[in-house]
Amino acid sequence: QSVLTQPPSASGTPGQKVTISCSGSSSNIGSNYVYWYQQLPGTAPKLLIYRNNQRPSGVPDRFSGSKSGTSASLAISGLRSEDEADYYCAAWDDSLSGVVFGGGTKLTVL
């Protein structure tokens, strides 16, 4: 059971917009930055969004992040087949004194 809660799966057709949610608590998302990672099959995780809504250079602006209270979300617009991957949210947890991850969301592009 992960500390951060994500839907296990999400799907969309090419060109659509998909949103993945991440729910936490006051000790993690509510008081610290949220990060999002993309993991393609057989590869290491890659930073997608940092500090709630910042995109690293090289990440398309189709990816965006937001945070409100103890929840965060990742939006992917203009869905493409290469977006098919696992997506994880993460944040520091003040009560646990460590990083907590969501269980991951498997995105399928239909």
Add this chain to the structure above:
Amino acid sequence: QVQLVESGGGGVQPGRSLRLSCAASGFTFSSYGMHWVRQAPGKGLEWVAVISYDGSNKYYADSVKGRFTISRDKSKNTLYLQMNSLRAEDTAVYYCAKVDLSGEFGILYGMDVWGQGTTVTVSS
């Protein structure tokens, strides 16, 4: 460019020890905290441990506390994870990752760059 390369993984029997290394390059290693994160086969990401930029602060997941030790050598630009009393449930790909922010409060931030991972298999 920033690069992290893990090594030291392999097969080991339950109860034995293993030390993982993570060689860092392309950034000022001594300015950034570093994490270890693992992923069991077919499972999600699990945070393992973090060490501050100067090695003065270390935090561990409950699942490894008392068995694993994180450390760093700034002269070698290398991060380590000493794993003792290994269990079958420690079987995973282990990734090292750099924190997003340099300095004292960096460990409260997430990871920006990840290594490619090294596989640890604990089995009799």
